[in-house]
Amino acid sequence: MAEIPLKPTGREEIRKLESALLVMSLFDKETLEAIKDPATRVTWVDSLYTAAAALARERAGISTSKIAEELGVTEATIRRHLKGETKAGQLVKKVYDKLSKEGFKVELPTELAEECTKQITELKDKIEKVKKMLTEIQSWL
Template identity: 60%
Template sequence: MSVEVPLNPITRSEIHQLESLLLFATLFRPEVIELIKDPAERLTWVDSLAVAAGAIAREKAGMTVSEIARELGRTEATIRKHLKGESKAGQLVRETYELIKQGKLDELIKTIEMIEKGGLKEVVAKEEYEKLLQEYEKLKQEFEEIKAKVEAAELESLEKAKKEIEDLKAEIEKLTQEKKELEKELKEAKVKLMEYEAKAKRAEELEARVRELEEKSKRVEELESRVKELEEKAKEAEELKKKVEELESKAKEAEELQNKVKELEAEVSRLKEGIKKAKEILDSLA
């Protein structure tokens, strides 16, 4: 018996086909039947295996973790655990996928057919067989219930997705309108900015001119201050010149006085000589 399996599904029907096959083939692997014997844990196991099968089937279809989580109604963390094989259910379903990929699907189907036909009697005791058969019927029923729930969840997810798409379209339309308005405002702002830039440039030029004038004014003030200093020095020089002239005049007068003193001294000297001679003459006459 050969079954064609879409290992990398494209359409929805192929995804469901791979999902159902992964779940069914995993459920009826002997080691899994052993794991789910306990009725208290069976529903949890079946649910986990169903989610893991759905996650891996959708992963092979190229869906993202967030898309898978939204479609299956589980958290992204749960989906990642199943896909990475960090959960037992994910590990088991991944092993089933690899068995199918290796061409061992027929062996899995033979095991299932053996259970359905009662062929399991050949490998287990009668009492155990009866229990396993009962477990099989329960599992089959639970599988159908889980499958129905998954399909219902997918339908609900599809409706939600449609609504989200409509909401997104409305949001995109709103954003498009806002974008147009913003582009218009941006265009106006650019024009104003160009005007401001032109004014700013003119202001900078004026500021530069003002700075030049201020520097020139400062230079003029410095020159005026220098002129005042020079004028004061010129005034001082004029006063010094006058003093020099006065001193020169006094020096001239002093020189004239010295000359007169010399003349007087010479005259006195002559008078003394005359007196001396007169005295000598008088002495000789006596």
């Protein structure tokens, strides 16, 4: 991914920062734990998006009222996210700080990384079996 602007100057840069904040927030341990509950999943993801979009726009110097108008939420909601009065706002701020220090980096939680590695290994084994079967079938023809 291209360099993520921490102080965006245009719409494209705002979109890049917003996307980076959202992706990094979604893969945070706290978020992954929170979205396990299907009852709160949609609300949680929506709040993360709103907080990420608000922070990206605020860093670009856009006013709270304009941010609220663009995102279709109240100014109070935007202020709460930006002040860190919401869990989503706190998390996005934490991710922004991490982004500013370490750059864009998505880290899978250990359990998820191990599960993905296991599934990849299983799929590779299945592919090899299918290849052998195809080779055997071709030899019959």
